[in-house]
Each structure stands twice: as C-alpha cells, then as structure tokens.
Amino acid sequence: MCTGGSPHQLVVRTLSAQATQGVLEFGPLRMRCALGRAGRRMRKREGDGASPSGAWRLRQLYYRADRLARPLCGLPSQTIGPRDGWCDDAQDRNYNRAVRHPYLARAEHLWREDGLYDLIVVLGYNDGPRLKDRGSAIFLHCARDGYLPTEGCIAVCRRDLMRLIPYLARHMQLRIP
Secondary structure, eight states: OOOSSSTEEEEEEEETEEEEEEEEEEETTEEEEBBBTTOOOSSTTSSSSEEOOOOEEEEEEOOOOOEEEOOBBSEEEEEEOTTTEEEEOOOOOOTTTEEEOOSSOEESSSTTSSSSEEEEEEOOOOOOOOTTSOOOEEEEOOOOOGOOBBBOEEEOOHHHHHHHHOOOBBBOOOOOO
C-alpha cells in the first residue's frame, strides 16, 4: 500500500507526542526521522531551530567520497571536501549558498567528523529568491543516534538515507505539512 502519496514527493509527518520526531514517507517506504529542535513552523527565521512547513524541491546531493562510494542518484552529485561550507550569515552576499573555508562570514562546515553530513540532500528552501533571515541550509541528512533534534533540517538514519537516494531526482519534492 502506498502511504506517501505521489511518487514524486517525500512527505514528513510529525509524531503527535513529539514535534521533533516524525516519519518520512516515500511510496511504500516509511522511515523514522528527526526534525528541528523547535518542531515545524510556517514562518521560519534564521536560527529558530524549526523545520519549515511547505514543499521543497530536491536540489543536489553532497557526499563524503573518503567514507563512501558515489551513490547512484538522479540528483546532481558533488563530493564534500575539508574546505566546504554553507553560509548562514543573513547579511552576507552568499547567504544560503555553498562557500569555501576559511570564510569571513558565519558559515557552517560541511566536512564533519560526526558523520551527520556524510550524505546531504540540499532542499530548495529560501533559495530563489533568498530572503534575509528566513533560514538557510535545510538539508535531508544523516541522523544522530537516538534521532536527536536538528537545527531545522530533516534527518534519517544513514542506512535509510542510502536506501532512499537511488530514487531521488530533481523533479521531486520533500513536503512538511
């Protein structure tokens, strides 16, 4: 039985008891996921810890080539290197864009030792046009042990993300109702 709706859409449903825990559905696949520490919100702001409600296009896959082989995927793929980052400084001209470290403005490091960003699917949130302070870098990435909340991203266990990636393509969306 297909519970996730359209074959072009991944759907994240929160669990009623915990706004930071949910289930990601894609066709017959159902997998546990973590959401932002503030649950989900319609009007996201930079640094609020919320996962934005809405439907977001899948843009690109980043992966750590030193930890895994290039995944088969219908999204454009790029390796993550030690200098890769993502600007989350709303005052910077590269806000919500990939950057290279060292970077003068505030920017998250994509090369992490904890494995959370070994696989990253970039979601098309606040990227066309980019609006200051509306939030940046909403990713689908690997979850922490225990599915601890994220800073606003969606996180699933690495094994589930590896199962999902071969089905992903640019025409698809991730929806957070």
